[in-house]
Amino acid sequence: MAALLMLAAGCGTAQEAPSGAKGGLEQVTIAAPPAAGSLSVIVGIKKGIFKRNGLNVKWVSSGNLSVLAPSLGRQFDLVTSSPVELILARSRGLDLVAVQGSRREVADDPLVSVVAAPDSGITSMKNLEGRTVGSPDVASTLALALKGALKNAGAKPDDVDLKQVNFPDGPNQLKAGQVDAVVTTEPFATLMESAGGVKVGSVIMDAFPHQSSVALVTWAATKGWADDHPETLKKLAKANSEINDWIKGHEGEVRQLMVSELHLPESVAAGVPIPVVDPSLGVKDFEPWLELVGALDALHGRSVPSAKELLGVPQ
Incomplete structure (x- = not known):
């Protein structure tokens, strides 16, 4: 989303090459913001979870999808996005898809x-x-x-x-x-x-008062990259499932990472809700957003993509 604009301190640079092999690991470059919602990327890198799954993940600074779209597949492979950004992008003819879930907003402990x-x-x-x-x-x-x-x-x-x-x-x-x-x-x-x-x-x-949780942050890629990297996406999904399990069992260390990596005061980190990381993603995750976009006429007459068009993973 357009909110994802902060520069990632201590991250890789946007000029690093995207997907490739490095030291026997497949290199994947991800644009993600240094905010609480990016803890999955931080944990995956710092705790070696990506590497255990055959991936050398580089974290770069991020902006909104409309700005980053032209660089996808060249300067980086994946970008954190949102269902609405993907709906808007597809309605404008950009061939982008969601390849994985990342963060869900939950009614019991919302972040926004x-x-x-x-x-x-x-x-x-x-x-x-x-x-x-x-x-x-x-x-x-x-x-x-x-x-x-x-x-x-x-x-x-x-x-x-x-x-x-x-x-x-x-x-x-x-x-x-x-x-x-x-x-x-x-x-x-x-x-x-x-x-x-x-x-x-x-x-x-x-x-969405009748929902217990809503897909908020997804990982997006060009459809071409998604079609060419099915095994990479499987590795990422497995890694993110392991990351979610780690986060659930290590709250104290997660909050320490908020201090060391996001530079939060300890008193603030102690009270920040822990994000819910969920790599699963399906048609149902886009339906509430598509309904809202339609109700507010957010596409201004442009064609509304279907939920299936927005997904770059088999259902």
Whole structure:
């Protein structure tokens, strides 16, 4: 999503060659953000899980899919994306597909939220009417989910002024009064709450109140790369299943990685929800998003792709 913009400190560079052999391992270059949702990549590299599965994974800085799409298959192989970004890309004729799930937003412990300024008087989604809200994207995943959440809360989405504010800039923009609230994720939500910010909604789950979990982050590739690398995708799926198991059993070490790799204060890392990593991905994961995109006319008359067109893995 457009929110995935921070530079990955200590990562590989975007100029490194994508898929190839190195030391007997298959090299795969992944563009992913240094935020809580990227812990699976961090764990896989730091704990040698990718290498145990025959992969030498390099982590590069990331941006949104529309910016990165031309470089897929050349500067890197995979990019973290979202169902909405893929829907938008396919509707514009880009031959991109989701090849694996990465992170799910869960109702019991959501990561994406709206945090309002301490003195804004905003205590609910309904209160956002007539206000300026910062969001890392203003026409993609988070913006559409916010509009869905506002609609469900009885608010008028068009009465909210959306301003593009990337995750890292949210705390300063909120403090400076440039926005009344921001759409954010961890660790930034916890940082803003510790400074008096008020969490007023969970955005994704508020947009889909009848879902217990929603696919939020996927790994995307060109369809050509996906078709040419079925064995690589099997290795990645196996590695990510092992990563998820490791994360579940090593919460303390996961939080240490948040401090060492994401540079969070220990007090913040201690309270950040642990992301749910799930490499599985199917038609059903795109259906809620396709319904939301249609309800909000987000494609502006362009053809709506089918869920099957969005998937680059056999079902």
